[in-house]
Amino acid sequence: MPSIQPIKAARGVRDILPKDRAAWAVVERGAVRAARRYGYQDLLVPIIEPLELIERGVGGDTDVVRKEMYRLEPHSDSSARLALRPEATASVVRAYFEGGLNQAPQPARLFTLGPMFRHDKPQYLRYRQFYQFDVEVIGDGAAPFDAEVIEMSKGWLTDLGLARISLELNSIGDQACRPAYLEKLTAYYRPLKDQLHYDCQRRIESNPLRLLDCKEEQCQPFKSGAPKITDNLCEACAAHFEEVRRHLDAGGIEYRLNPYLVRGLDYYTRTVFEYQHTALGGAQNALGGGGRYDGLAAELGYPATPGVGFAAGLDRIVAMLAEEGEEVVPAPPARVLVLPATPEQNLAAAQVGRLCRSVVACAVDYTSRSLKAKMRSAAKTGVPIVAILGEDEAARQVVQLRDMHSGEQAETSWDRLPEAFA
RNA sequence: GUGGCUAUAGCUCAGCACGGUUAGAGCACCAGAUUGUGGAUCUGGGUGUCGUGGGUUCAAAUCCCACUAGCCACCCCA
Incomplete structure (x- = not known):
């Protein structure tokens, strides 16, 4: 008689049930342990943020801002425009200034764990609410910090028991050398415009760097002939990149140089890196990644301040642990x-x-x-x-x-x- | 935004191609198998809007249409 459809969870979100929670806790505890071992401090930042923080932080031409944002309906015409955060770096940088961490000894080593929101079309290991471990070093631009973030995150993943992961590394230059490189890149691609797919035709003018990591079949043949960013770094960027690599080599961190690695967020400068898992196909193989963002603070209206960070998706890491046969037996609820x-x-x-x-x-x-x-x-x-x-x-x-x-x-x-x- | 698949019991699914007895199975759950003591075995316990709405038909879970939801893939990300 009282027959209403049972109310189900919203599309693209899910519950982590008690039987699975134990495996999650292992991953979370591992993250906290790894970060603390390197002297990082925990903080929490809001899930809702001013829309502009996200747009300016992540970049207007990214998919994240263009089509995946959860915008909140304003309560009145005068109230601020808010959105659910799609990533945490911009929030942490904001908190660094607003909370006065810029006046403490530098750099600030910070980490946070929490949910992120992107309005994608859901599919396997792609959720509209997913969870990230986020690490940031703000306030100093030295290359060893880049290497430290990489070493720490890699240690976290391997300590968890993940074996089938690869680390890709690249440098995408800075304000000094990137404009000239982009000139070269667009000069190379402009004559080929007709042969590129729709989005890439647009990218030539709007965001040429992203031409490099396009996965469309028809765009692949032109990549190998394209000028490489790593051949076009200015002296400072080249030296920085080399120092990062020296530290990684000294630390025994294996990585693969990938001159086409770009990352989906606009704020990166110099070092970028990404972890992939060999069991995951397509564009979903990314477990996490990060890089340096020396221009982000200024972009948000704060004093120019260098930073480097890392973020990884817990959903995928938990799934890959199970994939690799790491079993977590939940303890009985009571003794x-x-x-x-x-x-x-x-x-x-x-x-x-x-x-x-x-x-x-x-x-x-x-x-x-x-x-x-x-x-x-x-x-x-x-x-x-x-x-x-x-x-x-x-x-x-x-x-x-x-x-x-x-x-x-x-x-x-x-x-x-x-x-x-x- | 584009494409494919699916929708039957709490869960996983069979039944649908040849429309027609009270729509089934496994699992889970509950109860019982002599007195208050477990995981095995056995027995018993199900009216479920057959996703929603419409159509064809004497008759629809089964054929047709629309809608909705979920999953998977592409793009892109975590």
Whole structure:
């Protein structure tokens, strides 16, 4: 009779259920551990940000801004235009200035974990709400910081147990050398315009760097003849790139030079890098990446301040861990489960639960099922110990403690319960 | 934004090509198999808008149309 369609989760989002949460926790704890080991500090930044922060930060010609933004409807004409953040770097840079971190000893080493939002068409490992681990070093432009961010993120991934990942590395120059390079690049591509696909024809004028990482079949033949950015770096950028590589080599970090690696966000200068997983195909193989963004702060209206960062998608990393056979067995929710034989003993069972909780996680089965059914249910949850409480035990203030693995059972008085689990 | 696939029990699906008895299976869940004690086995327990709306027909889960939702792929990203 009351037949409405059950309300389902919004398109492109999902729940991480308790059985999967343990694997997520491993990945998150690993991220926190890796960052702290290098002296990075945790912070939280808002999920909603001024639209302009994102547009100016990420770049107006990126897909992220052009078609994937979650814009919030303004409450009134005078209220600020807001959007859900599609990435965290611009927010962290903003927080760095607004929170006065620019006045503390430099650079600031920061990290944060949280959800990001992009209105893509959902598919395998592509969600509209996904989770990122984000690391930033703001306030100094030295090359070793680039290498440190890479080393730290790589260490995180390998410590988790991921083996089938590759690291791609490139430098895309800066204000000094990139304009001249882009001239060369557009000069090369302009005569070929007719043979490029629609988006690339537009990119020649709007964002020529992105011609390099186009994956369209018809654009591929022209890439090898295109001038390479790494052959056109200014002296400072070339020296910077070389120093990054020296540090990576000294640290034993393997990487593959990829002169076509560009990244999808406009704010990068000099170093860019990306982690890919060999089990993932197409354009979805990116687990994470990052780079230097020495022009970002100024773009947001703050004093010019260099920075370098890294972000990775937790959804994909969790999935790739499972893909590589890393199993995370979730712990039973409680170590002790109290089983009143009948509802008559519920009050006594609650009291036993209180006593146990001074030392262990303890749940009580208040259902009206038979004791046999409660035992069956307890076995399935994997709880290692049950405390059985019948009329007789309740009267004498004792319980039968049963080890669910060995089947051994012994009587214990209530006042000795804490020491029984210590 | 473009394309493909799917929609039947809480979950995974069969049934649909040749429309026609009370629409099935497995899993999960609940109960029971002598007195208050588990994972095995056995037994019992399901009226589910057959995604929604319309059409064809004596008759539609089954054929036709529209819509909606989900999944997968392309583009791009994480």
